Amino acid sequence: MTSSRTAPLRVPAFRWFFLGQLVNSAGSSMSGIALAFAVLAISDSPAALGAVLAGWTVPMVAFMLLGGALADRMPRGLVLRGCNLVEAVAQTMTAVLVITGYAEIWHLVVLQLVSGTASAVSYPAEHGMVPVLLPRELRQAGYLLMSQSRSATTIGGPALAGLLVATAGPGYALAIDAATFFVAAGFLTLMRLPPGERPDRQDSVLGDLRAGWSFARELGWVIPASSCALVFNALFAGAVGVLGPTIAEDTIGSEGWGLAQSAQAVGVFVMALSLSRVVIRRPMVVIMVAFAAMGLPMLVLGTSVDLLLLSVAFAGTGASLSVLDLAWNMTVQEKVPEEMLSRIQSIDGFFSFVGMPVGQLLVGPLALALGTRSVELGCAALCVLVAVVALSRPVIAGVRLDAPAAAASS
Numbered sequence: 174m175t176s177s178r179t180a181p182l183r184v185p186a187f188r189w190f191f192l193g194q195l196v197n198s199a200g201s202s203m204s205g206i207a208l209a210f211a212v213l214a215i216s217d218s219p220a221a222l223g224a225v226l227a228g229w230t231v232p233m234v235a236f237m238l239l240g241g242a243l244a245d246r247m248p249r250g251l252v253l254r255g256c257n258l259v260e261a262v263a264q265t266m267t268a269v270l271v272i273t274g275y276a277e278i279w280h281l282v283v284l285q286l287v288s289g290t291a292s293a294v295s296y297p298a299e300h301g302m303v304p305v306l307l308p309r310e311l312r313q314a315g316y317l318l319m320s321q322s323r324s325a326t327t328i329g330g331p332a333l334a335g336l337l338v339a340t341a342g343p344g345y346a347l348a349i350d351a352a353t354f355f356v357a358a359g360f361l362t363l364m365r366l367p368p369g370e371r372p373d374r375q376d377s378v379l380g381d382l383r384a385g386w387s388f389a390r391e392l393g394w395v396i397p398a399s400s401c402a403l404v405f406n407a408l409f410a411g412a413v414g415v416l417g418p419t420i421a422e423d424t425i426g427s428e429g430w431g432l433a434q435s436a437q438a439v440g441v442f443v444m445a446l447s448l449s450r451v452v453i454r455r456p457m458v459v460i461m462v463a464f465a466a467m468g469l470p471m472l473v474l475g476t477s478v479d480l481l482l483l484s485v486a487f488a489g490t491g492a493s494l495s496v497l498d499l500a501w502n503m504t505v506q507e508k509v510p511e512e513m514l515s516r517i518q519s520i521d522g523f524f525s526f527v528g529m530p531v532g533q534l535l536v537g538p539l540a541l542a543l544g545t546r547s548v549e550l551g552c553a554a555l556c557v558l559v560a561v562v563a564l565s566r567p568v569i570a571g572v573r574l575d576a577p578a579a580a581a582s583s
Contacts, residue, residue, distance in 0.1 A: 178449050181315040186364050187306040191315075193360035194299065195322045197257070200353030202330025203337070204264070207346035210338045211271045212281060221278050227530075228285030229292070234526050236293035241519020242381040244298035245512055249305065254361045256295035261354030263287045268351050272344035296522050301514030304506040305366065316502045317445045320495055324441035331435075385516025392508060393568045395517055398457060398501075399524035401563045405464045405556060406528035411536030412471045412552035414529075416545055424478040433470075436484040440491025448499055456500035457572045461560040463500070466493035468556030475549030507574055 182188045212225050244252050263284045270276035307315045337346040389395040421430035453459055469486035473479070501521070509517045540548045564570045 178314055178317065178446075181307055181311045181318055184307055184311070186366060187303075187311075187315060189360045189364040190302055190306055191318060191322070193253075193257075193357040193364075194319060195326070196353045196360065197357045198323045198326040199330055200350035202326045203334035203346050204350040206331055206334040207338055207343040207350065208267075208281070208285075211267075211276065211343040211347065212278065214271075214343065215276060215281075216278060224278065225281045225285055228282040229289035230526065230530060232286055232289035233293045233296070234523065234530075236290055237296065237519050237523040237526060238382055238386075238516075239378060240294035241297035241516040241522075242378045242385060243294055244301060244515035244519070245385070246378060246381050248366065249298045249302060249515070250361060250364050250366050252298040253295055253302075254358050256291040256298070257354045257358035257361065259291040260288050260295075261351055261358065263291070264347060264351035264354060268344050268348035270344075271347060272342065297515035297519035300502075300518040300522070301511075303502065304514060305511055309506075312506055313499065313503060314449060316499055317448055320498055321442055321445040324438045324445065324491070324495075327438035328435060328442070331431075381516070385513060385520070388509075388513050389517055389520050392517075394457060394572050395520060397563070397566060397569055398460065399521045401461065401464065401559055401569075402521065403524040403528035403531075404559050405467055406525050407532030407535075408471070408552045408555055409467050409532070410529040411532030412474070412549050415533050415536050416540055416549060417470070417474055420474050420478060420545060420549070425480045425483070429480045429483075433480060433483040433487050437487040437491035437494075440488035440493075441495045442491075443488075444492035444495035445499075448495065451499075453500050453503055454574055455570070455572070456504040456574060457569045458564060459500040460497050461563050461569070463493035463497035465557045465560035466490060468553035471549045471553035471556070475546045475553060503574060504572065508572075 182191065208225065212221055215221070267276070267281060267284045270280055303312055303315045303319070334346045337343075337349070418430055421433075425433070467490050469489050470483060473483045473486045505514065505517055536548060536552075543551070
């Protein structure tokens with residue numbers, strides 16, 4: 174008898190973890206819009222906004238690998254609680270400064286540096302939790318629950334943030350985000366985990382980092398697949414994140430752009446509902462095909478921009494990302510031992526985050542030289558080309574899951 178999609182919630186430790194991540198996701202879905210408008214209320218300069226956003230991104234890239242080593246070295250529950258409390262304090266200070274009118278750009282940059290550093294440690298710890306909390310037969314359902322919860326908050330969170338910014342002001346939306354970190358830390362305090370064995374623990378964090386990198390090279394597929402993620406994220410961040418709003422401004426407007434992008438979260442949510450009984454045998458093939466589908470919005474933006482067509486493209490991208498996320502997580506949980514989980518996830522996260530600013534910086538000069546629409550079509554073609562090249566490599570295409578990734582049996 175097949176278990177329900179909510180079967181993982183019967184495991185107390187996972188239930189508290191899930192609630193903490195759900196609350197976190199709800200707050201984070203609001204904070205981006207609130208922070209952007211808080212910055213713009215101080216300075217209309219795009220450079221100021223870029224500096225504040227970079228304050229979070231730079232430590233994410235700089236400390237991600239060390240964060241993975243720390244998360245594997247220390248109790249993951251303790252790491253997650255500590256990082257939530259650090260981010261809660263930083264966001265509370267941000268909210269107070271914005272609400273009282275004392276906020277300056279340098280204040281926000283410094284506080285984002287603190288928040289980004291904490292996120293660099295919590296990201297690999299968080300992504301190494303499901304295999305620790307759930308038995309093998311419940312992990313696929315657990316991953317899908319996490320994906321659904323994130324996409325659901327992404328659908329409603331930005332709209333609520335926009336309403337709060339327009340009525341009460343951005344500081345109050347930031348205050349709500351700060352509160353969610355405190356609440357999440359409370360849920361994580363209730364999570365009880367067995368002490369993890371660390372048979373390969375080195376004498377230092379750097380030693381653990383080197384051991385994790387050596388193990389990734391030994392697996393063979395981690396670094397090539399993560400390198401592909403770097404390219405795909407660079408293409409998407411540049412072509413969609415930077416050029417997309419520029420094209421939308423002259424075609425479907427900001428309202429249409431927001432509606433089209435929300436379709437991506439809908440695609441993630443709907444696809445996650447249908448994946449509970451899917452068996453993934455060749456995960457890297459699935460991942461590369463899903464990566465290629467990220468070029469769908471670029472194809473529309475480079476040809477004829479229609480709101481309905483663009484929304485369908487974003488929904489397709491969201492559905493692909495849902496499948497990609499499941500295939501990657503199921504591969505890691507099967508191929509990577511518990512004591513290495515966070516380090517392997519941090520390597521993937523590092524490559525992914527590095528790709529984003531690369532694409533954001535390069536796409537502008539390319540658009541000036543070649544034309545915006547030509548760059549969009551070129552990026553769409555590169556998505557397909559990189560996927561095809563990756564699948565021609567046996568180290569990627571040959572990865573198989575030994576056991577069916579089917580839904581759990583009760």
